Amino acid sequence: MYGLNGRKAIVTGAAHGIGRAIAARLLAEGCDVGIFDLDLAAAQVAAEELGKDGGKVVVAAGDVSSKADVEEGIGSLMAELGPVDILVNNAGICKVGKLLEASEADWHATFGINVDGFFYVTRKVAPQMVARGSGSIVNLASWMGKSGVAAYGAYCASKFAIVGLTQSLAMELGEHGIRVNAVGPGLIVETKMRDESELKRAAEGLPTAQDRAKSIPLRRAGLPSDIAKTVAFLASDEADYITGETISVTGGIWND
Numbered sequence: 001m002y003g004l005n006g007r008k009a010i011v012t013g014a015a016h017g018i019g020r021a022i023a024a025r026l027l028a029e030g031c032d033v034g035i036f037d038l039d040l041a042a043a044q045v046a047a048e049e050l051g052k053d054g055g056k057v058v059v060a061a062g063d064v065s066s067k068a069d070v071e072e073g074i075g076s077l078m079a080e081l082g083p084v085d086i087l088v089n090n091a092g093i094c095k096v097g098k099l100l101e102a103s104e105a106d107w108h109a110t111f112g113i114n115v116d117g118f119f120y121v122t123r124k125v126a127p128q129m130v131a132r133g134s135g136s137i138v139n140l141a142s143w144m145g146k147s148g149v150a151a152y153g154a155y156c157a158s159k160f161a162i163v164g165l166t167q168s169l170a171m172e173l174g175e176h177g178i179r180v181n182a183v184g185p186g187l188i189v190e191t192k193m194r195d196e197s198e199l200k201r202a203a204e205g206l207p208t209a210q211d212r213a214k215s216i217p218l219r220r221a222g223l224p225s226d227i228a229k230t231v232a233f234l235a236s237d238e239a240d241y242i243t244g245e246t247i248s249v250t251g252g253i254w255n256d
């Protein structure tokens with residue numbers, strides 16, 4: 001464990017998948033957690049289930065790509081939690097499609113949620129951290145934020161943006177005692193995004209997650225908990241001399 005007792009954390013997109021596992025881990029570490037998600041019903045279920053073992057969980061519904069939603073929803077979480085120590089920018093979508101064939105709607109949705117979402121949420125939460133002279137921000141990038149991949153151009157570009165923004169923000173906020181890092185997950189199963197992506201890949205005759213996992217050096221797909229423990233580490237004082245990094249959590253590198 002990383003000694004996060006008493007810290008206040010906001011996790012976007014924590015109704016499902018990786019975000020939910022991050023919220024669970026931060027609660028287990030002793031944090032109070034605010035969940036901001038588009039899917040209110042699932043967020044409420046997550047909050048109820050995760051709160052059973054103790055710890056405060058509060059929920060706000062909204063779309064990270066809407067400045068008005070962020071102002072209201074993240075604002076209400078900040079009011080309920082008190083000063084926020086940890087922000088996890090996790091909400092994201094992945095649209096599969098070759099660049100010359102993908103719809104403009106998918107392109108704009110990808111950037112709206114994955115990049116504008118980071119922009120709005122961070123600009124809402126970080127000023128309070130600056131005023132207090134402490135805080136830790138962890139962003140969800142991807143292994144596709146370090147390598148271009150066919151049929152994932154918009155997603156790759158949005159995650160390269162997150163890697164760059166993590167570096168820029170780390171340089172801007174370091175002097176205020178705030179660290180900014182990212183995690184680059186690999187092939188993570190047991191998430192809604194993975195299930196949707198698998199359906200599309202199957203329709204195109206592409207290898208399944210199970211097949212691809214065979215070529216991962218550690219010989220298994222990743223789990224949301226693999227990402228959650230890395231986020232907890234980066235958020236903690238154990239990582240107090242790490243900033244601007246995007247840590248790959250992929251089980252190694254694979255070729256397809």
Ligand SMILES: NC(=O)c1ccc[n+]([C@@H]2O[C@H](COP(=O)([O-])OP(=O)(O)OC[C@H]3O[C@@H](n4cnc5c(N)ncnc54)[C@H](O)[C@@H]3O)[C@@H](O)[C@H]2O)c1
Nearest residue numbers: 013015016017018038063064091092142185188191192193
């Ligand atoms: N699953 C993977 O293999 C994988 C790999 C690399 C990176 N990632 C990244 O990890 C993060 C979480 O992915 P996941 O696999 O858990 O996905 P997921 O689809 O299971 O969960 C995403 C969550 O974000 C919420 N969300 C979606 N759009 C939103 C919006 N506009 N506003 C607020 N909430 C919104 C969803 O309701 C959901 O709860 C994403 O940023 C994703 O890009 C995932």
